[in-house]
Amino acid sequence: MSSPKQLIEGFQRFRERSFADDDAQFHDLVQFGQTPSMLVVGCCDSRVDPALILDCAPGDLFVIRNVANLVPPAENQGHYHGTSAALEFGVRNLAVQHIIVLGHAQCGGIHALLEGGVAKDDSFIAEWMRIADAAREHTEQELAGASSEVRHRACEQQAILVSLNNLMTFSWIRERVEQGRLALHGWYFDIERGELLGYNATTRQFETL
Numbered sequence: 001m002s003s004p005k006q007l008i009e010g011f012q013r014f015r016e017r018s019f020a021d022d023d024a025q026f027h028d029l030v031q032f033g034q035t036p037s038m039l040v041v042g043c044c045d046s047r048v049d050p051a052l053i054l055d056c057a058p059g060d061l062f063v064i065r066n067v068a069n070l071v072p073p074a075e076n077q078g079h080y081h082g083t084s085a086a087l088e089f090g091v092r093n094l095a096v097q098h099i100i101v102l103g104h105a106q107c108g109g110i111h112a113l114l115e116g117g118v119a120k121d122d123s124f125i126a127e128w129m130r131i132a133d134a135a136r137e138h139t140e141q142e143l144a145g146a147s148s149e150v151r152h153r154a155c156e157q158q159a160i161l162v163s164l165n166n167l168m169t170f171s172w173i174r175e176r177v178e179q180g181r182l183a184l185h186g187w188y189f190d191i192e193r194g195e196l197l198g199y200n201a202t203t204r205q206f207e208t209l
């Protein structure tokens with residue numbers, strides 16, 4: 001797919017499927033609004049669209065996508081916090097019951113973090129990826145002599161745990177988790193093997209779901 005014209009043609013097909021009559025998919029979504037119970041934090045990578053890989057329909061998922069599916073810690077300085085604002089809306093307004101941080105193999109953001117492939121001075125990415133610095137440090141300490149594939153995979157998974165920890169720095173998330181009204185999940189989409197893994201807090205491993 002290489003042209004916006006193809007997207008417009010795609011929209012026509014989507015429209016015929018989704019808006020054709022009163023039973024169509026969007027009829028209830030428009031009439032009653034969105035009530036997703038799950039929020040996914042995914043990566044911008046074009047290969048890992050959460051709704052596509054999890055086979056979801058419109059209205060099923062509240063999705064936040066950013067570089068390397070990172071959740072920043074809660075902070076109140078005068079910056080623009082797109083991810084935090086979306087989290088707030090999903091949790092406080094929509095009252096989602098699950099938050100899934102969905103990482104993936106071959107993540108370009110994690111690659112830049114580990115290999116230092118981003119110029120520091122004029123890059124938004126370098127600053128953004130500092131959120132996952134603890135994951136990089138952990139990987140470099142634990143897997144110094146390992147292959148790049150092993151290190152990248154470990155850092156991609158470790159960054160998911162950093163984001164899960166950061167989620168708990170938002171008071172309105174922590175309270176809901178402690179009250180049992182909200183559950184947090186760390187998932188990893190292995191695009192090389194076609195597998196979905198989930199973090200098991202008991203074994204401290206990512207395991208096939």
Ligand SMILES: [Zn+2]
Pocket residue numbers: 043044045067068069104106107108109110
């Ligand atoms: Zn990515």
